[in-house]
Amino acid sequence: MTVHHSDAEFNEIDPYSQRVINAFETVGPAVAHITVHSKKGRSGTGSGVIFAPDGYVLTNSHVVSGGYRFEASLTDGRHFEATLVGDDPGTDLAVLRLSATGLPHASFGRSDRLKVGQLVVAIGNPLGYQATVTAGIVSALGRTLRSSSGRLIESVIQTDAPLNPGNSGGPLVDGVGRVVGINTAIIGGAQGICFAIGIDTAVDVVTHLMREGRVRRSRLGILGQTISLDPRVAVRLKRKAASAVLISELQSGEAGQKGGLAKGDVVLELDGETVASVDDLHRLLTAERADRPLDILVLRRASLETVTIVPALER
Numbered sequence: 001m002t003v004h005h006s007d008a009e010f011n012e013i014d015p016y017s018q019r020v021i022n023a024f025e026t027v028g029p030a031v032a033h034i035t036v037h038s039k040k041g042r043s044g045t046g047s048g049v050i051f052a053p054d055g056y057v058l059t060n061s062h063v064v065s066g067g068y069r070f071e072a073s074l075t076d077g078r079h080f081e082a083t084l085v086g087d088d089p090g091t092d093l094a095v096l097r098l099s100a101t102g103l104p105h106a107s108f109g110r111s112d113r114l115k116v117g118q119l120v121v122a123i124g125n126p127l128g129y130q131a132t133v134t135a136g137i138v139s140a141l142g143r144t145l146r147s148s149s150g151r152l153i154e155s156v157i158q159t160d161a162p163l164n165p166g167n168s169g170g171p172l173v174d175g176v177g178r179v180v181g182i183n184t185a186i187i188g189g190a191q192g193i194c195f196a197i198g199i200d201t202a203v204d205v206v207t208h209l210m211r212e213g214r215v216r217r218s219r220l221g222i223l224g225q226t227i228s229l230d231p232r233v234a235v236r237l238k239r240k241a242a243s244a245v246l247i248s249e250l251q252s253g254e255a256g257q258k259g260g261l262a263k264g265d266v267v268l269e270l271d272g273e274t275v276a277s278v279d280d281l282h283r284l285l286t287a288e289r290a291d292r293p294l295d296i297l298v299l300r301r302a303s304l305e306t307v308t309i310v311p312a313l314e315r
Contacts (some may be wrong), residue, residue: 016119019175023121024133026177029104031170032057032074033128034082034096036067047124047170048072048096049179050105055080055098056210058202059169060184061087062148064094072098073128086209090217090314092147092184093202095209106171109178111157111198112277114138120159121173122183122194126166136161142225142278145185145195152223154278157181157196172196200279217282218290218311221254222247222261226277229266233299237268241276244268244299259309262300269297287313 013021030050034057037043046063050056057072064070070082078100085095114120118138125131140158147153159172163186172181181196208215224245234242245267250257267275270284271294290313295306 019119020121020133020135023173023175023177024123024131027106027123027171027173027179028131028133029075030106031123031125031131032072032098033125033166034059034063034169035071035073035128036064037069037071038066039068045126045166046168047126047166047183049123049169049171049182050098050103051108051179051206053103053105054101055082055103056085056206057082057096057098058182058206059094059096060182061089061092061094062184063169064096065089065148070096072096073125074104075125075129075131077129079128086213086215088205088209088215089148090215091153091197091201091205092145093182093197093205093209095206106173106179107177108199108203109174109176109180111155111180111200112279114141114157114174114180114198116141119175120157120161120180121175122159122161122163122167122170122196123173124164124167124170124183126164132164132167134162134164139193143195144223144225153197153201154224154282155198155201155226156184157198159194159196161194162186163194198279200277201282204279204283216287217314218285218287219254219314220256220261220285220309220311221251222256223249223251224267224278224281226279227266237299237304239268239274241274243276245275245278245281247298255309255311259296260307261296261298261309264300265307266299267296268299268304270294271296285311290314
């Protein structure tokens, strides 16, 4: 039996595909292919995403590492020289600036609003003339990766959207066309395990890189993860934020251990500021807070305790 389909049926696009198409068409023109030239004569490549019309590009630190000259090309075939604005190996993020204005640029979303199972699209520009797109879902949130500097990158997004060679530094995009992460790593030999730096972390890093060219931080020497508080506990604590940071590990000899923090403590406040996520903790641990006593409010075995810590300056 022959089944005839109308042109309308052939042209009909399902909602899932439409969201992927929308994400790609919205952000794709802002995705750049980056070529990195080193003084040894070798060159590397990666992707990046333009986030401002005057040519600022967000990419991975490991993409630009060791480079002294940078070039970028867009999907419309245009080529530009680029300069390094700043580099932060601790979060594997870097900012370049293209020698152009009026460029297509992407908008940032919020990684703290992502949900496991949500559609995400990974876009890269590995060849310079054509963008590539893969789609998947958020597989997990709050993962950690160790950066090239040895620092643990926290609040990392795990996705099964496959990353093609050269896609490092490209954007992870939601179905509305907002950048929610920067693709950074794939686990070799594993199927469908890829990672992106959450855009909330990236926005904070970008601010410092554009202002100072680097990120200086204070550190507590703890590893934490964002957790949801029991609603009854949040009400009892008269807390607007329904989340906090659970300390899962303390580094020996570091400020947190010396000051009396303990594994299992739930950090609620630092220096009088609410801590609702690991990103909050990173944001608050500025260089200005190093080498001076800070009060940290923690929930420890159902009791509130204030611990005084002197964070060290991250070198």
